[in-house]
Amino acid sequence: MSKIREIMRASPVMPVIVIDRVEDAVPLAQALVAGGIRVLEVTLRTAAALDSIRAIAAAVPEAIVGVGTVTRPAQFAEVKAAGAVFAVTPGLTEELAAAARAADMPLLPGVMTPSEVIAALGWGFDAMKLFPAEQAGGIGMLKALGGPLAEVLFCPTGGVSLESAPKFLALPNVGCVGGSWLVPKDRVAAGDWAAITTLAREAAALRG
Numbered sequence: 543m544s545k546i547r548e549i550m551r552a553s554p555v556m557p558v559i560v561i562d563r564v565e566d567a568v569p570l571a572q573a574l575v576a577g578g579i580r581v582l583e584v585t586l587r588t589a590a591a592l593d594s595i596r597a598i599a600a601a602v603p604e605a606i607v608g609v610g611t612v613t614r615p616a617q618f619a620e621v622k623a624a625g626a627v628f629a630v631t632p633g634l635t636e637e638l639a640a641a642a643r644a645a646d647m648p649l650l651p652g653v654m655t656p657s658e659v660i661a662a663l664g665w666g667f668d669a670m671k672l673f674p675a676e677q678a679g680g681i682g683m684l685k686a687l688g689g690p691l692a693e694v695l696f697c698p699t700g701g702v703s704l705e706s707a708p709k710f711l712a713l714p715n716v717g718c719v720g721g722s723w724l725v726p727k728d729r730v731a732a733g734d735w736a737a738i739t740t741l742a743r744e745a746a747a748l749r750g
């Protein structure tokens with residue numbers, strides 16, 4: 543099994559995390575892990591992202607910390623040095639695929655069309671993020687892709703919720719789903735880690 547498939551099996555939901563203040567990183571990761579969500583996608587969307595990955599990797603050994611929103615080839619080496627053990631991209635180019643390989647970084651590449659799935663298969667990927675999942679057609683799109691491209695395992699992300707997640711997870715070609723609902727901005731700003739543990743517990747229970 544590819545490393546990225548192993549990571550997808552470790553958690554039914556991959557939280558898409560945006561961290562504004564590096565001091566929130568460790569308590570947030572601990573709150574998610576306490577609720578049973580160990581796979582974390584920390585997005586490179588804020589100035590605090592790299593230091594947050596570094597802090598989580600050092601202080602929360604139970605977490606499987608990855609990086610999201612990777613869009614430039616040079617970022618793979620940088621995030622690996624910070625301690626990220628996998629990466630997620632919103633889309634895929636040949637340059638990104640080559641850079642992930644050169645950095646020996648397991649990658650969950652974003653795709654949205656059959657041609658993109660075929661290109662990613664050609665570059666050696668057997669697991670992909672369907673992004674943005676709802677806009678790409680959601681459940682119907684995944685069922686349709688499962689015909690000709692059944693060997694691909696997907697992590698649909700974008701518009702997935704606690705309510706819709708079970709329908710996605712019931713599909714044979716879905717390994718996990720991604721979503722930001724576990725990490726509401728206002729709960730993080732308030733330091734309400736107990737609320738995040740509750741959301742993580744609900745998400746972890748999606749795969750019994």
Ligand code: 3PG
Pocket residue numbers: 558673674699700701702720721722723
């Ligand atoms: C993202 O990259 O922000 C993800 O697609 C999250 O989408 P969501 O907020 O709809 O879960």
